[in-house]
Amino acid sequence: xxxxxxxxxMPTQEPKVRAxxxxxxxxxxxxxxxxxxxxxxxxxxxxxxxxxxxxxVQIPDFIAKMKTGDFEGAYEVINATSSLxxxxxxxxxxxxxxxxxxxxxIKFEPVGIGRLERFAxxxxxxHATEKPKIPAPNGHKVAIVGSxxxxxxxxxxxxxxxxxxxxxEALHVAGGVLVYGIPEFRLxxxxxxxxxxxxxxxxxxxxxxxxxxxxxxxDELFEAGYEAVFIGSGAGLPNxxxxxxxxxxxxxxxxxxxxxxxxxxxxxxxxxxPIMKGGKVxxxxxxxxxxxxxxxxxxxxxxxxxxxxxxxxxxxxxxREEVEHAIEEGIDFRLLNNPVEILGYNNPENPRDPKNxxxxxxxxxxxxxxxxxxxxxxxPVEIEGSEFDLDVDTVIMAIGTSPNPLIKSTTExxxxxxxxxxxxNEEGLTTRAxxxxxxxxxxxxxxxxxxxxAGKTAAAAIDKALMG
Amino acid sequence: MYxxxxxxxxxxxxxxxxxxxxxxAKKAKPGQFIILRVDEEGERIPLTVAGTDPEExxxxxxxxxxxATTALLNAKAQGEYIQDFAGPLGVPTHTxxxxxxxxxxxxxxxxxAMPVAEEFHRLGAEVTSIIGFxxxxxxxxxxxxxxxxxxxxVMTDDGSYARHGNVTVPLKEMLExxxxxxxxxxxxPLIMMKFVTLAAKPFGIPVTASMNPIxxxxxxxxxxxxxxxxQDGKRVTKFACVDGPDFNAYxxxxxxAMSRGRMYTDFERHAYEKTCxxxxxx
Numbered sequence: 095x096x097x098x099x100x101x102x103x104m105p106t107q108e109p110k111v112r113a114x115x116x117x118x119x120x121x122x123x124x125x126x127x128x129x130x131x132x133x134x135x136x137x138x139x140x141x142x143x144x145x146x147x148x149x150x151v152q153i154p155d156f157i158a159k160m161k162t163g164d165f166e167g168a169y170e171v172i173n174a175t176s177s178l179x180x181x182x183x184x185x186x187x188x189x190x191x192x193x194x195x196x197x198x199x200i201k202f203e204p205v206g207i208g209r210l211e212r213f214a215x216x217x218x219x220x221h222a223t224e225k226p227k228i229p230a231p232n233g234h235k236v237a238i239v240g241s242x243x244x245x246x247x248x249x250x251x252x253x254x255x256x257x258x259x260x261x262x263e264a265l266h267v268a269g270g271v272l273v274y275g276i277p278e279f280r281l282x283x284x285x286x287x288x289x290x291x292x293x294x295x296x297x298x299x300x301x302x303x304x305x306x307x308x309x310x311x312x313d314e315l316f317e318a319g320y321e322a323v324f325i326g327s328g329a330g331l332p333n334x335x336x337x338x339x340x341x342x343x344x345x346x347x348x349x350x351x352x353x354x355x356x357x358x359x360x361x362x363x364x365x366x367x368p369i370m371k372g373g374k375v376x377x378x379x380x381x382x383x384x385x386x387x388x389x390x391x392x393x394x395x396x397x398x399x400x401x402x403x404x405x406x407x408x409x410x411x412x413x414r415e416e417v418e419h420a421i422e423e424g425i426d427f428r429l430l431n432n433p434v435e436i437l438g439y440n441n442p443e444n445p446r447d448p449k450n451x452x453x454x455x456x457x458x459x460x461x462x463x464x465x466x467x468x469x470x471x472x473x474p475v476e477i478e479g480s481e482f483d484l485d486v487d488t489v490i491m492a493i494g495t496s497p498n499p500l501i502k503s504t505t506e507x508x509x510x511x512x513x514x515x516x517x518x519n520e521e522g523l524t525t526r527a528x529x530x531x532x533x534x535x536x537x538x539x540x541x542x543x544x545x546x547x548a549g550k551t552a553a554a555a556i557d558k559a560l561m562g
Numbered sequence: 563m564y565x566x567x568x569x570x571x572x573x574x575x576x577x578x579x580x581x582x583x584x585x586x587a588k589k590a591k592p593g594q595f596i597i598l599r600v601d602e603e604g605e606r607i608p609l610t611v612a613g614t615d616p617e618e619x620x621x622x623x624x625x626x627x628x629x630a631t632t633a634l635l636n637a638k639a640q641g642e643y644i645q646d647f648a649g650p651l652g653v654p655t656h657t658x659x660x661x662x663x664x665x666x667x668x669x670x671x672x673x674x675a676m677p678v679a680e681e682f683h684r685l686g687a688e689v690t691s692i693i694g695f696x697x698x699x700x701x702x703x704x705x706x707x708x709x710x711x712x713x714x715x716v717m718t719d720d721g722s723y724a725r726h727g728n729v730t731v732p733l734k735e736m737l738e739x740x741x742x743x744x745x746x747x748x749x750x751p752l753i754m755m756k757f758v759t760l761a762a763k764p765f766g767i768p769v770t771a772s773m774n775p776i777x778x779x780x781x782x783x784x785x786x787x788x789x790x791x792x793q794d795g796k797r798v799t800k801f802a803c804v805d806g807p808d809f810n811a812y813x814x815x816x817x818x819a820m821s822r823g824r825m826y827t828d829f830e831r832h833a834y835e836k837t838c839x840x841x842x843x844x
Contacts, residue, residue: 308651
């Protein structure tokens with residue numbers, strides 16, 4: 095049979111339509127397309143794709159099941175190593191991971207592994223009726239701090255081995271960045287809720303409104319009988335650029351903007367939590383969070399949304415599919431531009447003018463790429479005298495975060511690096527006995543899948559330490 | 563769900579509740595705050611802890627009905643439940659080495675100032691309290707302040723009760739008469755805290771102000787609560803939820819904080835009116 099050179103396209107909402115609603119952009123493969131895409135897998139001997147997966151999904155095996163139409167079987171293969179299949183299928187940067195290693199990809203487009211994974215997970219979620227079997231308890235208790243991707247993965251892996259797992263979440267709902275950060279149109283909240291329910295069905299307890307480091311300390315968790323603690327407390331305080339005007343009204347961190355829209359549902363018509371809607375918006379940064387913020391602003395009714403990024407398209411770190419979708423939706427990418435000041439309204443005649451202190455624009459300077467830096471990326475350099483202003487009402491800073499300081503400050507013996515990230519060894523063990531950590535709390539802002547990989551590594555290490 | 567164990571009206575616009583939250587009650591210290599949501603669809607609001615009973619497992623909150631969420635909270639009866647209650651958050655008020663303190667509270671800020679005054683009193687410090695209100699009907703916690711203060715001055719803006727004028731008047735009088743303190747703690751409207759700071763400045767007395775900016779998560783994630791401090795001529799961004807809520811008042815950019823506090827005025831007015839209409843319909 096001749097090889098089909100291109101991946102089967104994923105049906106999506108029309109760009110013009112979806113740019114004004116919060117429904118999911120990508121609609122997923124149909125059964126027919128999924129079968130056709132599965133056929134593209136060569137089932138090659140050396141299975142390089144598996145190496146590209148941070149959670150070790152046995153990709154050729156699940157695709158082999160799909161080829162025969164055994165979608166539940168495919169799901170089981172994925173679920174054996176991944177606690178969040180429906181999430182990964184949607185948000186992983188597959189082009190940098192499994193798909194980048196695909197043998198078919200040497201000559202043609204790689205197999206659409208992410209799309210197939212998503213299909214298998216969605217098929218399971220809409221067809222499966224059987225509850226997962228609760229594994230026999232092994233008598234050991236583990237506490238997980240934070241219910242984001244690393245915490246949920248660690249919890250799932252341990253629960254499957256019979257551990258009694260409690261997950262402590264500071265916010266009022268479980269999911270971490272999957273609920274406060276990633277927007278509905280990219281990852282519907284119902285999907286996250288479903289994955290959390292699956293873990294609960296495995297016997298995992300989720301305690302919301304408990305802030306470890308404040309409500310309870312790590313030491314108190316040990317006193318309460320937990321034998322190991324995994325810290326997956328996630329991204330912390332947002333970074334700002336330290337340029338003039340960042341305290342003006344209308345300047346948000348991406349965390350705040352997305353939290354208002356996602357977690358607090360400010361995107362609804364008559365919300366209880368306010369957010370600035372409409373007008374012109376500039377998002378500063380080029381990562382996935384910047385794409386999420388820009389596309390959220392558009393859906394909230396913005397007339398114009400700019401992404402201001404200091405390097406070029408080639409270096410833009412966001413997931414490729416999100417960038418393509420953003421361009422289709424009409425996001426205006428201002429590349430090789432860097433903000434130098436945020437401009438605000440000030441009426442010197444009337445200090446009580448209600449417009450005082452609101453953003454009116456952003457002053458940027460043009461950049462060019464110079465010599466590569468230590469990391470190999472070409473360093474952007476300012477072009478002297480090239481400043482220009484963009485008229486905007488809202489500025490969203492999406493330039494990363496620093497790890498949350500709350501646990502560090504109340505846990506003796508827990509060492510952090512100079513950026514505030516918790517120091518761990520290759521197994522996720524911190525400088526404190528029986529305390530493990532992973533995800534953004536360790537690395538600073540990274541991806542969902544790398545956090546899941548860290549949760550998985552730590553779960554294996556905890557199991558080894560407690561069971562010998 | 564968290565039970566409202568007791569509810570009491572302190573004045574027509576200020577309500578006190580004691581909420582069952584044993585873990586928070588065990589940990590909370592004066593100056594810290596909690597985040598609550600009234601119901602499943604509610605917004606998250608920060609409220610400063612006004613007292614705890616660790617044995618009973620309750621946390622006291624005192625709030626002014628100023629917007630939609632506080633109106634909804636006030637509509638809850640004793641024995642009913644609120645959806646979410648998380649804390650304690652923020653850094654407790656710094657009390658080490660303070661022998662003589664002046665606590666200056668304004669309006670509903672007195673609800674936060676009172677446990678701070680109590681804590682200093684309990685630690686053996688000499689406590690002077692100056693509390694101010696718009697008028698006689700709005701006076702709260704006078705007896706509680708009297709019980710923990712060596713000296714108490716009550717002020718009303720319109721002179722309808724106690725002394726006429728704002729809190730800076732007696733503070734200035736005391737300082738000009740040669741009175742001195744190790745620390746002045748001020749809690750209340752931003753404009754009041756700004757003028758308390760200006761009044762104390764010529765006398766070189768340290769002042770801390772308790773900031774209450776707009777917050778969402780309250781756990782050091784969103785950055786919405788940021789305030790600017792001016793340190794050695796440089797502007798430094800701090801986050802009230804993890805670095806505060808108390809800050810060295812001489813460093814705070816109060817004008818900026820006041821401007822940021824007005825970001826959603828129109829939205830809040832609309833939400834409040836809508837909620838009031840809904841509550842009236844019952």
